[in-house]
Every structure is written in structure tokens, then in C-alpha cells.
Amino acid sequence: MLPPAALHIARDPGTGFLSARWQGPVPEVLLMRHYVVLLAEAHRLPGGHFWLLDLRGRNWPSPRFEHWFSHILAPRVTDALGHPVFVACVLDAGHxxxxxxxxxxxxxxxxxxxxxxxxxxxxxxxxxxxxRHQQQHYHTPA
Structure with a gap:
């Protein structure tokens, strides 16, 4: 189970985007769990091909996490949801x-x-x- 203040996940009813916002720094192991939860939510909700991730409140992950994300999670995401999947990350200037x-x-x-x-x-x-541009070119908007 995720600490309630650590991550907020919602589906934007106007766009269908899966939106996630972190409220502060997150240990790497918990961050990996967060992304598994995001995948489960994307699979459950329509519009799961479009992720809006607000990373401004979160720490930048380690190269180990980035390797896990790209080599382990990415193929799981597209296997579960279909192709393609678009992830827009909003960054803090410090990132x-x-x-x-x-x-x-x-x-x-x-x-x-x-x-x-x-x-x-x-x-x-x-x-x-x-x-929105990706929705128009690859999928029907929600």
C-alpha cells in the first residue's frame, strides 16, 4: 500500500490523461512500486496510453531506477496497454x-x-x- 501523501493519481475527465503527482522525495524502492501502481491504474482506466507525471515535488531517480524503468517497466507497460504509450514529465528547474x-x-x-x-x-x-497532440495522431481523445 502506498502512503497517501506520497503520490496522487487521477484520471483527467476532460482529456483522459492518467495524471500522477508526487508530494515529496521518494525512496527508490517505493518509487518503483509507485510506477507499478500507475501501470495498474492505466490498465484499468480508459486513456491509459497518455501519462502526465508531475515530478516537480519529487527527487530525481538514480541511474539504477532509470535502467529499471527503461528495461523492465517500459516493455511491461506496452505489453499491458498496447502501443504506443506517451509519458509527459513536468520537471522542476533543479532536475x-x-x-x-x-x-x-x-x-x-x-x-x-x-x-x-x-x-x-x-x-x-x-x-x-x-x-493532446499525441492523442490526435495516435488515438481518439477521451
Missing amino acids: APEANGPAAEASQRECATHDLYTYFFDSEDAARAWL
């Missing part, structure tokens, strides 16, 4: 060095080989616009 670093870039490339596309944004408006 920029890691988000632009080699581990994040390698993770993004590996995820793309599984048809899971992660992109980083500095505003929620830009992230939502990108997800």
Missing part, C-alpha cells in the same frame, strides 16, 4: 542537469524501442499540449 544527462537520454532511447515515449517539460501546459 535539468539529470534530465539532460546521459543516463536520462539512454533511458529515453531504450523506452522508445518499446514504443514508450517519455519527454520532459518545464511547464504543465506544454506537457498537456504535447499529450
